[in-house]
Amino acid sequence: MPKVSNVAKRAGSQARKTSAGRTGTSHARDAEATQKRILAAAKKEFAMNGLAGARVDIIAEKAEANKRMIYHYFGGKEALFERVLEDAYADICRAEQSLKLDHLDPKAALETLVRFTWQYYLDNPEFLTLVNNENLQKAVHLHGSKVLPVISRNRLDMVESLLARGEKAGIFRPGIDAMQLNITIAAVGYYYITNRFTGSIIFDCDFMASGMLRKRLAFNIDTIVRTVCK
Known part of the structure; x- marks a missing residue:
């Protein structure tokens, strides 16, 4: 098999790091966007039904998220x-x-x-x-x-x-x-x-x-x- 030069190795390593960085940035943006949608949906739900009447599953549905994400990001309804x-x-x-x-x-x-x-x-x-x-x-x-x-x-x-x-x-x-x-x-x-x-x-x-x-x-x-x- 042909040997891979040090330059090629460094280029490949850098490409992987760049790809990982882009992936991390993308995930961070997705998380931020999800939280914003949850907060917007929660604001409307709490304003309409109060704390007692608000439902986490409705907030999740309107935010195009799921209940697990709400508990992960915010810790629960309260x-x-x-x-x-x-x-x-x-x-x-x-x-x-x-x-x-x-x-x-x-x-x-x-x-x-x-x-x-x-x-x-x-x-x-x-x-x-x-x-x-x-x-x-x-x-x-x-x-x-x-x-x-x-x-x-x-x-x-x-x-x-x-x-x-x-x-x-x-x-x-x-x-x-x-x-x-x-x-x-x-x-x-x-x-x-x-x-x-x-x-x-x-x-x-x-x-x-x-x-x-x-x-x-x-x-x-x-x-x-x-x-x-x-």
């Missing part, structure tokens, strides 16, 4: 729900950061944040449903979260910075609590939307009609501006 919650909070935090409020006049920045929060709730009803469900569970899935404290700190830092700029400019009242303001901005939009069905009956009007939504947003902005501005 852990998957925790991850979905963390991702939901991270998503709204990233969206808030993208507003770049520091580049706006303090009053305009405040109005932008109120308007954004309202629209985010309208565009992402799953977020409200997931939060409601976790409150029914007494937030047991978020107690040990290492992600949520970081997210919360980033959100508070953003509001504290906005308040400090407005106070320095002589526009905002001094001593406003950033956490309380954050809660109030969320509450004036959150309550209206989550109670839209009962509210529509009680007040005999369609809470989700375009005219009503515009009136509510204007009221929200006016409420927060009056609370914060001098």
Whole structure:
């Protein structure tokens, strides 16, 4: 048999390494894609049926995966729900950061944040449903979260910075609590939307009609501006 040169051996070895590297990269991409599909399917399933009513086999089917993959990647339904919650909070935090409020006049920045929060709730009803469900569970899935404290700190830092700029400019009242303001901005939009069905009956009007939504947003902005501005 002809001898194989050292050059040929090195070339063959390198080719095998390259092939293995490509295979490893492909597997990593497949795993990442599978996890994303599972999380997307889980978000919809949890939002629709809550933690108790959600079924892992339905999540697997919608994600084009199997139950074994869910347990492999996330450890089970409870852990998957925790991850979905963390991702939901991270998503709204990233969206808030993208507003770049520091580049706006303090009053305009405040109005932008109120308007954004309202629209985010309208565009992402799953977020409200997931939060409601976790409150029914007494937030047991978020107690040990290492992600949520970081997210919360980033959100508070953003509001504290906005308040400090407005106070320095002589526009905002001094001593406003950033956490309380954050809660109030969320509450004036959150309550209206989550109670839209009962509210529509009680007040005999369609809470989700375009005219009503515009009136509510204007009221929200006016409420927060009056609370914060001098």
